[in-house]
Amino acid sequence: MKIYSCKIEKSLGAGIDMEDITSELQANILRSGVQHGLLTANVIGSTGSLTTIEYEPGVIQDLKDAIQRIAPEGIPYKHELAWHDGNGHSHVQAALLGPSIAISVCNGKMALGRWQQIVVINHDNRARTRKIAVTIIGE
Amino acid sequence: MKIYSCKIEKSLGAGIDMEDITSELQANILRSGVQHGLLTANVIGSTGSLTTIEYEPGVIQDLKDAIQRIAPEGIPYKHELAWHDGNGHSHVQAALLGPSIAISVCNGKMALGRWQQIVVINHDNRARTRKIAVTIIGE
Amino acid sequence: MKIYSCKIEKSLGAGIDMEDITSELQANILRSGVQHGLLTANVIGSTGSLTTIEYEPGVIQDLKDAIQRIAPEGIPYKHELAWHDGNGHSHVQAALLGPSIAISVCNGKMALGRWQQIVVINHDNRARTRKIAVTIIGE
Numbered sequence: 492m493k494i495y496s497c498k499i500e501k502s503l504g505a506g507i508d509m510e511d512i513t514s515e516l517q518a519n520i521l522r523s524g525v526q527h528g529l530l531t532a533n534v535i536g537s538t539g540s541l542t543t544i545e546y547e548p549g550v551i552q553d554l555k556d557a558i559q560r561i562a563p564e565g566i567p568y569k570h571e572l573a574w575h576d577g578n579g580h581s582h583v584q585a586a587l588l589g590p591s592i593a594i595s596v597c598n599g600k601m602a603l604g605r606w607q608q609i610v611v612i613n614h615d616n617r618a619r620t621r622k623i624a625v626t627i628i629g630e
Numbered sequence: 631m632k633i634y635s636c637k638i639e640k641s642l643g644a645g646i647d648m649e650d651i652t653s654e655l656q657a658n659i660l661r662s663g664v665q666h667g668l669l670t671a672n673v674i675g676s677t678g679s680l681t682t683i684e685y686e687p688g689v690i691q692d693l694k695d696a697i698q699r700i701a702p703e704g705i706p707y708k709h710e711l712a713w714h715d716g717n718g719h720s721h722v723q724a725a726l727l728g729p730s731i732a733i734s735v736c737n738g739k740m741a742l743g744r745w746q747q748i749v750v751i752n753h754d755n756r757a758r759t760r761k762i763a764v765t766i767i768g769e
Numbered sequence: 770m771k772i773y774s775c776k777i778e779k780s781l782g783a784g785i786d787m788e789d790i791t792s793e794l795q796a797n798i799l800r801s802g803v804q805h806g807l808l809t810a811n812v813i814g815s816t817g818s819l820t821t822i823e824y825e826p827g828v829i830q831d832l833k834d835a836i837q838r839i840a841p842e843g844i845p846y847k848h849e850l851a852w853h854d855g856n857g858h859s860h861v862q863a864a865l866l867g868p869s870i871a872i873s874v875c876n877g878k879m880a881l882g883r884w885q886q887i888v889v890i891n892h893d894n895r896a897r898t899r900k901i902a903v904t905i906i907g908e
Binding site for chain 2 (some may be wrong): 492523527528530531542543547549551553554557558561565587588589590593595596602603604607613626629630
């Protein structure tokens with residue numbers, strides 16, 4: 492059994508912004524030499540999140556709209572009382588989406604659908620280079 | 631340390647539909663021979679999701695109602711501009727719920743509550759056989 | 770490769786209540802001796818959840834408010850028809866947030882941001898001692 496760790500980075504605009512990291516994760520599986528096992532990834536930082544989606548401009552906008560409905564930018568947040576940095580919505584959005592995913596690796600590839608991509612989301616109200624910690628375990 | 635991989639399938643109706651997969655996951659832990667370790671599972675496809683819930687008809691309907699409130703079927707989605715298949719809400723719902731879970735295995739059993747079941751959810755607007763990739767690692 | 774399992778407990782008030790478990794998880798990584806690998810954790814029970822957030826009183830209240838907007842306590846739930854225990858919203862909230870996280874371990878520490886803590890949330894409408902199953906795998 493092998494274990495392989497890496498970090499990947501993605502420069503994202505002010506939130507909500509997101510980018511497809513599937514091919515970078517896949518490249519690391521190749522480097523790890525793991526054929527059968529598990530990939531986990533978690534975003535480092537409390538205003539980012541990870542999920543999967545069909546990476547298509549329309550549905551990306553639809554997801555952004557839905558996240559804004561759940562935790563809108565324009566309403567009062569008590570987080571302001573501590574930091575006055577205007578990103579209370581960013582923290583709440585990220586906590587609701589969740590920081591991590593776990594995807595099986597089969598025959599050297601992640602077990603994903605043809606139209607299913609892994610995305611990192613920046614919810615912060617300023618541009619951020621988001622770091623993602625990746626662990627690949629298997630044989 | 632052992633590693634065991636499998637895929638399970640569940641035929642589900644047009645979304646939102648869900649089914650309990652706890653006993654099938656548990657049967658695969660038995661096959662794996664793992665007594666202490668970790669089970670991860672991820673749905674394959676961008677209009678499905680996984681979570682845990684008390685698998686009881688009332689609360690299943692309550693969860694469906696909540697998901698419909700978060701990303702309703704009847705509002706405009708930009709995903710329509712690309713594909714015209716009427717399932718923009720399905721993609722958004724699945725991305726918000728998330729594709730994967732990770733559950734500890736203790737004494738050959740998943741560490742779940744008595745009333746806590748693992749469910750696969752089909753959010754797509756047509757019946758789908760949902761595939762779930764499962765990895766079990768441990769001793 | 771090592772594997773280490775443990776359970777941690779946290780007494781929480783009636784929902785929505787949450788507490789930071791980062792330092793207890795970190796103490797178990799130290800006990801495990803794992804320097805590079807993976808920590809997973811899942812809440813045991815269908816009315817609890819796990820996520821990450823900046824553990825600061827303002828944003829904690831903001832997250833509680835957002836969860837209440839998504840699945841409010843005061844609306845009718847069909848779960849009542851089965852159990853009459855008034856916690857339909859608790860089950861729905863927990864299923865939406867999700868039961869588990871997976872965080873990489875690098876140099877003996879979880880790969881988290883400086884302001885990113887792991888929290889266990891009790892959504893139940895009564896005080897609960899929430900149990901969390903933890904697995905640490907690595908070298």
